[in-house]
Amino acid sequence: MKKYIIAAILIGIGVAISFPLFSISYYTMVRTSTPQFCASCHEIKPAVVAWRSSTHTNNATGVVVDCMDCHLPPPQDTFNFFFAKTTHGLKDVVAHFIGEEYDRQKARESAYASFDNGVCQKCHRNLLYMPTQRGAMLAHRAVVYARPGYEKKCVDCHYDLVHSDRGLVMFRQTREVPYQAKGLRQL
Amino acid sequence: MRRALLTLTIVCLAVGMAAASALAQPNFAKVKEYRIERSVPPEAQACIECHRATTPGIFADWAKSRHANANITCLDCHLIQPGDQDIAQGHEKYYGRSDLPMGEAKYKMSIASIVTPKDCSRCHPDEATQYSKSKHANTIEIMWKLDPWLNKGMNSDNERKTGCFNCHGTVLAIDENGKIDPSTWPNAGVGRLNLDGSKGSCTSCHTRHRFSVGEARKPEACDSCHLGPDHPQIEIFEESKHGTIYHAYKDEYNFDSAGGTWTPGLDYRAPTCAACHMSGSGKVMGTHDVTERLSWETQAPLTVRPQDFKPFPSGTDWQVERDKMKNVCGSCHGESWIEDFYQGFDNAVEEYNEVYFKPANAKLTELYEKGLLDKTKFFDERLEVEFYELWHHEGRRARMGVMMMAPDYAWWHGFYECKLRFANFMEESNHLIENNEKAYVAKDFPNATGDPTRPKAIFP
Numbered sequence: 001m002k003k004y005i006i007a008a009i010l011i012g013i014g015v016a017i018s019f020p021l022f023s024i025s026y027y028t029m030v031r032t033s034t035p036q037f038c039a040s041c042h043e044i045k046p047a048v049v050a051w052r053s054s055t056h057t058n059n060a061t062g063v064v065v066d067c068m069d070c071h072l073p074p075p076q077d078t079f080n081f082f083f084a085k086t087t088h089g090l091k092d093v094v095a096h097f098i099g100e101e102y103d104r105q106k107a108r109e110s111a112y113a114s115f116d117n118g119v120c121q122k123c124h125r126n127l128l129y130m131p132t133q134r135g136a137m138l139a140h141r142a143v144v145y146a147r148p149g150y151e152k153k154c155v156d157c158h159y160d161l162v163h164s165d166r167g168l169v170m171f172r173q174t175r176e177v178p179y180q181a182k183g184l185r186q187l
Numbered sequence: 188m189r190r191a192l193l194t195l196t197i198v199c200l201a202v203g204m205a206a207a208s209a210l211a212q213p214n215f216a217k218v219k220e221y222r223i224e225r226s227v228p229p230e231a232q233a234c235i236e237c238h239r240a241t242t243p244g245i246f247a248d249w250a251k252s253r254h255a256n257a258n259i260t261c262l263d264c265h266l267i268q269p270g271d272q273d274i275a276q277g278h279e280k281y282y283g284r285s286d287l288p289m290g291e292a293k294y295k296m297s298i299a300s301i302v303t304p305k306d307c308s309r310c311h312p313d314e315a316t317q318y319s320k321s322k323h324a325n326t327i328e329i330m331w332k333l334d335p336w337l338n339k340g341m342n343s344d345n346e347r348k349t350g351c352f353n354c355h356g357t358v359l360a361i362d363e364n365g366k367i368d369p370s371t372w373p374n375a376g377v378g379r380l381n382l383d384g385s386k387g388s389c390t391s392c393h394t395r396h397r398f399s400v401g402e403a404r405k406p407e408a409c410d411s412c413h414l415g416p417d418h419p420q421i422e423i424f425e426e427s428k429h430g431t432i433y434h435a436y437k438d439e440y441n442f443d444s445a446g447g448t449w450t451p452g453l454d455y456r457a458p459t460c461a462a463c464h465m466s467g468s469g470k471v472m473g474t475h476d477v478t479e480r481l482s483w484e485t486q487a488p489l490t491v492r493p494q495d496f497k498p499f500p501s502g503t504d505w506q507v508e509r510d511k512m513k514n515v516c517g518s519c520h521g522e523s524w525i526e527d528f529y530q531g532f533d534n535a536v537e538e539y540n541e542v543y544f545k546p547a548n549a550k551l552t553e554l555y556e557k558g559l560l561d562k563t564k565f566f567d568e569r570l571e572v573e574f575y576e577l578w579h580h581e582g583r584r585a586r587m588g589v590m591m592m593a594p595d596y597a598w599w600h601g602f603y604e605c606k607l608r609f610a611n612f613m614e615e616s617n618h619l620i621e622n623n624e625k626a627y628v629a630k631d632f633p634n635a636t637g638d639p640t641r642p643k644a645i646f647p
Contacts, residue, residue: 131226132226132258134257134258134259135257135259135263135309135310136309136310138257138310138311139309139310139311139312142311142312142313143312147313147472150312150313150316152312156312157308157309157312178228178262178266180263180266180268180309181309182268182305182309183303183304183305183306183307183308183309183312183315183383183385184305184308184312184315184316186316186319187304187305187308187315187316187319187384187385187386
């Protein structure tokens with residue numbers, strides 16, 4: 001009888017401690033995963049403003065792609081996600097106070113370097129069959145089935161896609177000029 | 188009655204004449220038909236409809252191309268990209284012309300006349316990347332690092348535009364009116380520096396608006412630049428057995444195989460320029476970097492390995508590249524044939540370097556050091572011209588003639604001429620040294636008015 005009471009008390013204490021802990025970390029994660037939160041750092045604000053005017057926010061399908069959809073490993077990859085998110089967060093705070101002045105171009109380059117094609121391909125999965133865009137079909141084959149030594153990143157051609165400073169909000173469905181990748185950035 | 192008859196005759200005549208003039212064919216080429224049967228954006232339809240009428244040649248070219256087969260239209264290449272400077276301003280006015288088919292504002296699209304390798308890389312990224320590493324793409328830089336005509340301003344700007352830059356390429360610029368600077372355009376040079384920063388022009392070899400793979404596989408694609416006294420590669424090819432067989436059997440060649448399937452012995456009996464220097468063959472992968480398979484720089488003053496070519500080190504390993512080339516030869520030739528051929532080539536390079544170039548170069552240096560030749564300009568003293576032609580003309584003909592197996596170029600146009608030139612050069616040099624006499628300087632060297640400043644866009 002006594003044993004059960006002790007067990008129940010211990011479980012009760014466990015729940016009492018862990019529930020708020022989980023709850024806090026859950027809410028922390030949710031609240032720190034929004035573009036609004038990212039924009040609270042003034043270094044990042046221009047990137048968020050540009051994102052808000054891009055087709056990754058404005059398109060007829062209503063899909064909005066948030067910062068962490070591209071810039072972090074997917075949340076189901078829990079450990080990497082938490083690890084990457086925490087490191088980024090801590091690094092940004094430290095860099096803000098003791099780091100060099102924020103260089104947007106440099107940050108852009110390091111973001112390009114860190115991008116993994118898998119991140120884009122989480123959403124953009126059907127890349128090979130585009131009957132109205134045969135050029136893209138050809139180019140995408142050169143990425144998906146890259147010849148050894150010619151591996152490419154999606155962002156090699158699709159750069160300045162989201163974080164370009166525009167005067168107006170861009171809507172995919174009202175785009176006057178059809179979207180084209182700009183060609184290899186390295187050329 | 189008589190009056191009525193007269194009127195009738197006049198009316199009949201008038202109607203007859205009108206009918207006759209309506210039947211007469213206007214002096215126009217028949218325009219190729221085009222029905223929009225596949226999805227094409229309306230703006231691109233407008234391009235096509237209008238250009239069928241205004242530039243039927245361009246339209247017909249495109250209509251026969253693989254691009255048209257794949258439904259790739261004008262806009263896929265010419266559409267302006269955000270930030271592009273070379274917007275064709277004059278083109279916009281056509282969207283307001285009611286006499287043109289689809290000349291309506293609703294189809295208005297800003298376009299650029301200049302299409303660059305970067306534009307092509309949207310669909311052909313690997314080809315563009317390979318090309319960007321080649322001496323073709325970087326030829327302006329190489330030219331400015333080597334050439335006395337440019338660096339000493341010895342020819343005029345127009346001689347350069349119409350001569351040198353036609354093949355090597357211009358540094359494209361926009362003038363104060365926002366138009367392409369006419370001193371830099373039109374140009375399809377292999378090393379053209381484009382406004383988007385990319386180098387070269389795919390249309391040098393795959394001409395507008397067919398962009399044919401078959402065309403670039405033919406030696407004629409190369410011969411508009413690779414000819415003449417200083418680098419007669421096409422004449423050398425023509426003289427070689429490869430060229431003889433090409434001319435005898437080209438009707439049987441299949442130039443239009445899909446990329447990666449062009450096969451020696453099956454699609455062609457003897458190679459063309461592209462077959463050895465670019466196309467895949469056996470286990471060797473195709474490349475758009477023409478520099479790749481080279482093991483000697485036979486165009487340089489002193490023959491060096493491509494990785495040691497100072498103006499533009501290739502970043503390759505000559506031994507690896509020679510093995511690739513041997514592999515290409517191996518599609519048709521046996522091993523000992525290939526080894527023995529290369530022995531002849533290596534010996535020729537060695538002899539050119541040691542027997543002709545180095546002693547002549549040492550003599551030239553001596554003349555400069557003793558103050559007998561004047562260093563301020565080049566070509567204004569006869570010995571400078573002699574030295575230049577020794578390496579730039581017959582010295583190249585000899586080396587290239589040996590490499591591509593054209594005996595007449597190896598000997599009569601090559602080493603024979605080197606010998607005479609060398610003997611004359613040495614005789615005159617020694618004469619000046621023995622008598623401590625300064626060379627005659629041509630005060631009236633003509634049209635040496637070109638700008639000697641290196642283009643900032645290439646040499647920042």
